[in-house]
Amino acid sequence: MNAGRIVNARLLPSPTDTVNPPLIPLPGRFAISWSNGAIERVAPQPDGTISADDNVIDAAGALLLPALVDAHLHPDLAFSRETVLPNRSGTLAEAISHWAAAKRELTPDGVHERARRCFDAEWRGGTGTIRAHVDVGSAAGLRLLEGVAAAAAEFRDRIRIQIVAFPQDGLIRDPEAEANLRAAMRAGCTLVGGIPHVERSPADSRAHLKIVFDVAAEHNAEIDVHVDETDDPNSRCTEMLTELTIERGWQGRVTASHVCALASYPEEYARRVIARVAEARIRVVTNPGVNLHLQGRGDGYPRRRGLTRVRDLLDAGVPCAAGQDCIRDPFYPIGNGRLLDQAFLLVHAEHMDSDRRMRTALEMVTGMAADVVGAGAQRVAVGEPADLALFAVGDAVQLLSDRPAPMLVVHAGCIAVGASTGVPAVVTLRS
Numbered sequence: 001m002n003a004g005r006i007v008n009a010r011l012l013p014s015p016t017d018t019v020n021p022p023l024i025p026l027p028g029r030f031a032i033s034w035s036n037g038a039i040e041r042v043a044p045q046p047d048g049t050i051s052a053d054d055n056v057i058d059a060a061g062a063l064l065l066p067a068l069v070d071a072h073l074h075p076d077l078a079f080s081r082e083t084v085l086p087n088r089s090g091t092l093a094e095a096i097s098h099w100a101a102a103k104r105e106l107t108p109d110g111v112h113e114r115a116r117r118c119f120d121a122e123w124r125g126g127t128g129t130i131r132a133h134v135d136v137g138s139a140a141g142l143r144l145l146e147g148v149a150a151a152a153a154e155f156r157d158r159i160r161i162q163i164v165a166f167p168q169d170g171l172i173r174d175p176e177a178e179a180n181l182r183a184a185m186r187a188g189c190t191l192v193g194g195i196p197h198v199e200r201s202p203a204d205s206r207a208h209l210k211i212v213f214d215v216a217a218e219h220n221a222e223i224d225v226h227v228d229e230t231d232d233p234n235s236r237c238t239e240m241l242t243e244l245t246i247e248r249g250w251q252g253r254v255t256a257s258h259v260c261a262l263a264s265y266p267e268e269y270a271r272r273v274i275a276r277v278a279e280a281r282i283r284v285v286t287n288p289g290v291n292l293h294l295q296g297r298g299d300g301y302p303r304r305r306g307l308t309r310v311r312d313l314l315d316a317g318v319p320c321a322a323g324q325d326c327i328r329d330p331f332y333p334i335g336n337g338r339l340l341d342q343a344f345l346l347v348h349a350e351h352m353d354s355d356r357r358m359r360t361a362l363e364m365v366t367g368m369a370a371d372v373v374g375a376g377a378q379r380v381a382v383g384e385p386a387d388l389a390l391f392a393v394g395d396a397v398q399l400l401s402d403r404p405a406p407m408l409v410v411h412a413g414c415i416a417v418g419a420s421t422g423v424p425a426v427v428t429l430r431s
């Protein structure tokens with residue numbers, strides 16, 4: 001079961017094999033075979049040895065990558081733009097306010113339908129793993145989670161989906177959310193979420209984070225919190241997160257999402273926070289499209305870019321990923337679920353333009369992103385999951401430039417036929 005073979009594929013060198021991984025593929029072409037959902041063999045493909053076996057896929061020189069990983073997505077919000085009041089200021093605050101009013105009326109069935117569209121768009125773009133944040137605040141209850149969980153179950157043979165229980169409106173400002181957070185974890189959510197910077201004071205932000213760590217300890221779960229998603233240099237929740245991570249012994253089990261205020265801190269303080277993030281072994285997710293869009297709204301010119309200090313975090317040894325975050329909702333009016341677009345934006349917003357930096361931008365939606373969400377450092381290598389995406393490009397520069405839909409996606413060893421064929425079926429090639 002779940003076996004197959006691709007021949008004539010081009011492969012990028014593993015970033016772990018070299019200090020400065022090039023963007024051009026390894027010389028020659030490769031044959032990759034897998035069974036039981038794991039890669040069994042990766043070998044150079046001698047010329048003229050393509051088998052006539054129908055079960056072999058001829059990649060014809062296309063570039064084979066690990067399937068993409070979206071480390072931060074809100075499927076409960078996706079495609080809600082048409083149903084929520086327009087965000088006239090474009091700010092995070094107005095988006096949260098409109099979403100707060102709209103979500104009281106949402107039904108599990110409606111959320112299910114939009115989450116399904118969202119997962120379908122991601123899968124067709126080559127995504128094999130998603131970390132989904134789902135609102136469990138008092139206005140949302142568990143209705144949004146019910147809808148997303150139903151859609152996730154439908155896609156389980158195409159995408160690995162982790163669900164973060166996310167108290168969107170806070171835990172101190174919205175005290176009923178704490179019970180929902182616990183109920184959501186009991187209902188099977190994978191991670192405990194949070195958003196400490198929306199609380200009214202630093203003391204409340206700290207109290208919020210303490211609840212997050214308490215619930216995580218009760219369920220032996222990892223944590224992924226939205227933190228300091230603001231330009232305000234006085235928003236200091238990332239430092240609190242590092243302190244609590246070390247105090248509670250949760251090193252290596254915490255992800256900080258957004259971390260925008262880090263880019264507005266005074267230099268000395270920013271350096272201290274980056275060092276503390278590395279010490280606490282916290283991983284960071286930036287969301288380039290959404291952060292470019294939402295942040296800097298209060299600035300004249302020069303206007304801040306809104307992203308966290310990705311290059312400095314990477315240079316300090318902090319694993320980082322780039323997520324889609326939102327698709328056509330009150331927070332972000334556009335988006336298509338294609339993660340290569342996020343890597344493309346990252347190249348611009350963080351000046352990741354050297355070969356090494358561009359390769360890292362790609363890693364932030366593939367191998368390093370897999371590491372960030374705990375899906376293993378996925379590579380096209382023996383023993384790794386057979387989660388693969390095949391792109392009709394010659395090298396990584398063309399991939400980042402053209403950002404095509406994949407020709408083919410392999411998930412846990414099954415072939416999910418790519419969007420270019422127009423056939424959304426999942427078939428197993430060999431048994």
Ligand SMILES: [Zn+2]
Pocket residue numbers: 072074133226257325
């Ligand atoms: Zn988010």
